[in-house]
Amino acid sequence: MSVRLSPPESSTPGPAPTPAPTDPMTPRAAGLWSTLAGVVSMAAFLAAAEIVALATGPTGSPLFAVGSAVIDLAPAGVKDAMVSLFGTGDKVALFVLMGVLLVVITGAAGYGEYRRQPIGKIAFVAGGALAVVAVLTRADAGQVDAIPSLVGTFVAVLLVDKLASRLRRWVRSTSPGWAEQAQPVPPLRGPGLERRSFLTYTVVAGVAAVVVGTGARVVNAGRANAAALRRALTLPRASVTEAAVPAGASLDVEGLTPYVTPDADFYRIDTALQVPSIDPAEWSLRIHGLVDREVSISFDELLALPLEEHMATLSCVSNDVGGDLIGNALWLGYPIRSLLERAGPNGGADMVLSRSIDGFSAGTPLDVLQDDGTDALLAVGMNGRPLPIEHGFPVRMVVPGLFGYVSATKWVVEMEVTRFADAEGYWTPRGWDALGPVKLESRIDVPRDGGSVDAGTVSIAGVAWQPHTGVEAVQVRIDGGSWLDATLADSVSADTWRQWVYRWDAAAAGSGSHTIDVRAQGADGTWQREEYVQPAPNGAEGWHRVTVDVA
Structure with missing residues (x-):
């Protein structure tokens, strides 16, 4: 009986196994992935900035600072077109437009970083610098408010570099004969592992940016919790009440605009991309400039004064013929002329430049505000309730007979008595007349x-x-x-x-x-x-x- 023996296994190593073939990644696919890397890096920038703003203060958030800067720098014709096309939805339209532009720009930065570094990193540094400038030029900004944008820039630069590097490794791993190529350090690990590395970083970074950034933005937006403060506020009774609305003021015609405009239907046109959230306990108004004495008044002091009611129709200068940028409401407030009397305007003054906490300003003729026949109010109430937040809570100006752009400053915190020859309101250097009487x-x-x-x-x-x-x-x-x-x-x-x-x-x-x-x-x-x-x-x-x- 014979036994057939198998030859022993050789101990000499053979050639390395050939990697499984894979289809090379197309330039188009690589371009799309790199674009996504740029967008994710942008999301990380915003998320990191919002997180840091939790510590430094909500005014350091770059999102609304950049948006406000866009509003300020946009030509008057562009603003008019936005209002004409979108009316009171112009803020939403601007957010959508900004979002599209951010995606396009940061997507291009991601592609640039993938193709030729450090193009993407330079783009994010430039964007971060613009964000810092936008934040620091806000009316209520301090030096510490630059920190969120700086941290966000660092995070975005680091992330776009990492994602572009992993994408390049993934692309190389799909090239024919990748295993025989001169290997980078560390060596390529194959298409599957390199793809997984890029996608893991991208997905984790993107999801984290969206979830954490959104949460931080919500916290920052509600820091002052103005809505709750408004609900808890009880306004005092007016010392001077408006006459009752006569029964004959409202005609029984279906579809006709009501005589008194409900708060929710009252038009809103302003430059505030984010509605200011102000704690009334921290609000104060300063009256200064060409006056005999500077005056400062707190919210509690304002409420303690004899307030007056006055029904007045306000309209926007952008209202076209037949337009609806107009409303009529019952306002509660203190006569501005009485506050000006305290300050004692000098003889050469002819204008009051009022400023909002968000940086908006309006130049109002001094004689109009001092006129006994003009019921100009520093208003705290609208239609029997505290001012709605979007209409100026806790305090705004109401001046009958003048368009809002020269008189109706919301969230007002300052009044400077000056001259038209020495100062201009927000809209005047943008092509609008300094005086704004409402037309018939x-x-x-x-x-x-x-x-x-x-x-x-x-x-x-x-x-x-x-x-x-x-x-x-x-x-x-x-x-x-x-x-x-x-x-x-x-x-x-x-x-x-x-x-x-x-x-x-x-x-x-x-x-x-x-x-x-x-x-x-x-x-x-x-x-x-x-x-x-x-x-x-x-x-x-x-x-x-x-x-x-x-x-």
Whole structure:
């Protein structure tokens, strides 16, 4: 019986096993991954900055500082276009636009770092420097507020370098014959491990940035917890109350704007990208400049003064013909003229430059604020409640007869008595007139432009206004015919708008398309101008026209 023996295994090592073949990564795929690395690094920048801002203070957050800087530096035409296109949604639109730009720019930085370092790192350093400048130029900023942006820049630079390095290793590991290439130190570990390394870093960094950064932003945004402070606040009764709204001030017409605008429907146009959150206990107003004596008043001291109620219609200079950037409310506050009396303005002064805590300023004629007939208020209440946070809580200015950009400073903390020749408000150097008296205007609320109505009696209705002067008459005309007198509703005073209505016999006009124009007459006898004038630089003018179809 024979036994067949197998040869013994050789102890001599053979050639290394050939790595499993893999498809090389395409330049397009590598470009997309590198772009993602840049975006994740941007998210890490924001998250790190928000975390540090928890210690240094919410004013150091670069997100809103950069946004505010964009608002300040944008040409007047761009701002007008944003308001025209998005109205009170302009802040949301700006956030979306900023988000898109950040993704594009930081994505390009990530791609640059992958292709040729240190392009991406340089881009993030430059962006961090701009963020520092934006933070430090805010009205309420201190030197310590630069720290969050500096830390965020360091984190972003470190992360984009690490991610780009791991992506390059992943790309090399997918090249043919990667195992025989001159190996970097440490050696490549194969496509699977290098891919896992890059994706792990990217996903972990991205998720951590979003979760932790969002949490820190929420904490920073609610640091003062103004909403809770507002809910806990009880306003004192007014020493001087406004007359009751007469029953005839509101016409019973469906779709007509109410005489008193609810808080939630009151327009909001301002430069504050983030609504300031102010603790009333820490608020104070300083009056200084060309005065005999400087005056400072706290919130408690303001509430202890004899407050007054006043109904007033406010409007934005950006409101176009037929627009809705206007509202009427009951305001509670202390007469600004009384505070100015305490300070004693000098004879050469002609303007009060009011400043908001967010840096906005408005130049208001001194004589208007001192006029006994102008109920200009340092307001603390709106429609029987503390001011809504987005409308200036805890204190704002209300000046009937002037557009908001020269008078209605929200979150006001300072009043400087000065001269128009020596100082300018926020909007004046941006192309708007220094003086901003509200013009005589009227608007058709119903029927809606482009709508249809049934044959029969149709209510044509709307509002007309010229605060501090008042509206005497409103007329409408159909298809360019004769002017017809509308019925005017009552009002509390000349400082508020007035509803109006005209009962139109649409059946007599016949089926088809018809145009309706409206014009108003002020209490001074002046008729509203027909020629259209755009909002810039001192308010829109022109007759409002709608087109309707009669069925």
